[in-house]
Amino acid sequence: MTATYITTTLPYVNARPHIGFALELVQADVLARYHRGRGDAVRFQAGTDDNSLKNVLAAGAAGAGVREFVDRNAETFGALGGALSLSVDDFIRTSRDPRHRPGVEAFWRACSADLYRQRYTGLYCLGCEQFYTPAELRHGHCPEHETEPERVSEENWFFRLSRYAAPLREAITAGRLLIEPAGRRNEVLALIDGGLADFSVSRPATRAGGWGIPVPGDPGQVVYVWFDALCNYVTALGYGQDGPVHGAAYRRWWAGPGNRVHLLGKGVLRFHAVCWPAMLLASGQQLPTAIFVHDYLTAGGRKISKSGASAPGPGAPEPAALAAEYGTDAVRWWLLREVPRVGDADFTVERLVARADDELANGLGNLVNRVVAMIGRYRAGRIPVAAAVPPGGEDLDAAIRHAGDRVGAALAEFDFRQATAAVWGIADEANRFVNRVRPWDLAKADPAGQLDAVLYLLARACAAAARELAPFLPDAAARVTAQCTPGEDGRLPDPRPVFRRLSAPAGLRVEQPQQDQQDQGADDRSDDPDRVEAVNAQRVVLNQVLQEAAHERSHDAEHDGAEQADGVAAGEQQPSDGAGDEADDN
Numbered sequence: 381m382t383a384t385y386i387t388t389t390l391p392y393v394n395a396r397p398h399i400g401f402a403l404e405l406v407q408a409d410v411l412a413r414y415h416r417g418r419g420d421a422v423r424f425q426a427g428t429d430d431n432s433l434k435n436v437l438a439a440g441a442a443g444a445g446v447r448e449f450v451d452r453n454a455e456t457f458g459a460l461g462g463a464l465s466l467s468v469d470d471f472i473r474t475s476r477d478p479r480h481r482p483g484v485e486a487f488w489r490a491c492s493a494d495l496y497r498q499r500y501t502g503l504y505c506l507g508c509e510q511f512y513t514p515a516e517l518r519h520g521h522c523p524e525h526e527t528e529p530e531r532v533s534e535e536n537w538f539f540r541l542s543r544y545a546a547p548l549r550e551a552i553t554a555g556r557l558l559i560e561p562a563g564r565r566n567e568v569l570a571l572i573d574g575g576l577a578d579f580s581v582s583r584p585a586t587r588a589g590g591w592g593i594p595v596p597g598d599p600g601q602v603v604y605v606w607f608d609a610l611c612n613y614v615t616a617l618g619y620g621q622d623g624p625v626h627g628a629a630y631r632r633w634w635a636g637p638g639n640r641v642h643l644l645g646k647g648v649l650r651f652h653a654v655c656w657p658a659m660l661l662a663s664g665q666q667l668p669t670a671i672f673v674h675d676y677l678t679a680g681g682r683k684i685s686k687s688g689a690s691a692p693g694p695g696a697p698e699p700a701a702l703a704a705e706y707g708t709d710a711v712r713w714w715l716l717r718e719v720p721r722v723g724d725a726d727f728t729v730e731r732l733v734a735r736a737d738d739e740l741a742n743g744l745g746n747l748v749n750r751v752v753a754m755i756g757r758y759r760a761g762r763i764p765v766a767a768a769v770p771p772g773g774e775d776l777d778a779a780i781r782h783a784g785d786r787v788g789a790a791l792a793e794f795d796f797r798q799a800t801a802a803v804w805g806i807a808d809e810a811n812r813f814v815n816r817v818r819p820w821d822l823a824k825a826d827p828a829g830q831l832d833a834v835l836y837l838l839a840r841a842c843a844a845a846a847r848e849l850a851p852f853l854p855d856a857a858a859r860v861t862a863q864c865t866p867g868e869d870g871r872l873p874d875p876r877p878v879f880r881r882l883s884a885p886a887g888l889r890v891e892q893p894q895q896d897q898q899d900q901g902a903d904d905r906s907d908d909p910d911r912v913e914a915v916n917a918q919r920v921v922l923n924q925v926l927q928e929a930a931h932e933r934s935h936d937a938e939h940d941g942a943e944q945a946d947g948v949a950a951g952e953q954q955p956s957d958g959a960g961d962e963a964d965d966n
């Protein structure tokens with residue numbers, strides 16, 4: 381069983397989390413769930429970087445004590461696990477976790493041959509917590525923060541990074557340390573070839589306000605926050621415990637033969653792909669096996685500042701608030717479907733809503749409802765079994781059979797958009813197939829006896845979509861699976877909405893119900909089975925609308941919805957509210 385250790389970076393907790401950080405968490409969660417689903421042993425770790433000078437300053441600005449301020453913000457990061465349905469196995473807080481400090485101290489000592497004290501004067505960006513050379517600045521300003529760095533002169537401990545250029549280069553070019561995408565790998569190689577200068581790894585304790593981990597044997601200095609934070613990837617595993625062999629988790633997840641995968645944003649590439657591997661080499665440890673670098677999100681065309689959602693205005697929406705309003709599935713789907721592997725992506729609520737309604741509610745959700753309703757109507761809820769793929773179903777059959785391989789190949793390259801495209805391809809192809817073969821016509825006249833094969837293929841499509849969707853939208857996948865799984869009586873449950881429509885309740889009178897009715901022909905006879913199915917479809921949509929109307933707390937919407945509900949949806953079970961509860965238990 382392959383052991384796969386997946387980590388996210390530790391954000392500063394000088395502010396509450398913004399949507400940009402949710403991207404990295406969701407990407408890491410998808411990888412963790414995917415590998416678990418394949419039977420790998422997986423450990424998924426996230427956390428917070430508490431020991432930053434920025435936290436100290438932000439607490440001061442907020443008039444709060446550092447401990448209280450850091451705890452309060454760290455809690456909002458921890459709460460993202462629930463809001464985004466993250467399968468985090470371990471969450472480390474660098475200021476509180478009892479594993480961390482002894483691990484950092486052990487790491488420091490293990491590097492001691494490459495540490496030396498020196499007086500240094502340099503240009504320091506507080507936002508980045510790093511020194512910049514004049515050549516690295518853009519018009520005299522920090523390339524990340526566009527602020528002017530301050531000139532700092534102090535005595536620090538330095539790490540002999542310059543020694544590690546050759547072994548780092550070799551590890552990267554030999555593929556032992558994979559850096560994706562390739563552009564980022566080339567960037568790292570260029571950094572190495574440009575010459576690696578030793579970097580300072582401590583700060584005077586006085587400047588840090590006493591916050592941070594004292595340098596072993598030199599209490600006048602605290603360990604530089606980046607050195608401290610990077611160590612989390614091994615301190616959480618018990619590095620520095622149990623003497624020279626370290627803790628059992630360390631031996632399994634870091635010292636063993638498995639995968640060690642870091643996810644990070646482009647702004648911290650140098651720390652993770654140069655400094656961190658050099659620190660590992662200096663202390664006699666293995667390197668990570670893969671580093672995946674994502675680009676940034678903008679919000680409404682505006683850069684989301686690294687300091688997070690502390691910026692006022694609608695520019696940096698909070699992921700937990702978005703999930704509460706639009707649902708976890710919609711937030712995850714947008715992050716995975718729209719953010720490219722290379723290049724920044726712009727977040728807006730309109731895009732999130734459009735993507736979720738188009739592909740989840742109208743695409744996959746509608747497919748599942750149609751298929752379950754048709755099997756209920758034409759085969760009394762029992763999924764027929766058929767060996768042959770019906771004529772016209774070849775593309776759908778291929779989409780089903782190849783989805784797993786496509787997802788695997790895309791995720792091996794950290795291409796979440798390609799991976800979700802393979803899943804979405806099943807639903808898209810299946811809806812096209814329905815429109816093409818018109819099962820409602822076959823139900824009336826089926827001389828070639830194809831309806832069983834058609835319904836069986838569609839049931840396979842729904843089951844495959846649920847299976848492949850599981851790493852990406854675990855909650856939705858559970859709801860789709862519940863819809864497509866026969867009960868003890870061998871029958872499928874009654875159709876219930878698996879996604880709620882997010883756009884305004886005015887949607888009641890637009891595409892979806894009309895689309896269904898057009899699909900199914902305009903037969904007026906009340907005893908026609910198609911007609912009944914159309915009502916079923918309508919019922920589902922109405923329930924969704926009702927729920928939204930209640931959610932909106934708009935008097936008009938409630939009134940409107942209630943009136944129409946009496947005639948059509950009376951006696952129906954609760955819609956997606958109930959389904960959501962089910963999923964929460966999973």
Ligand SMILES: [Zn+2]
Binds near residue numbers: 524526
């Ligand atoms: Zn900066």
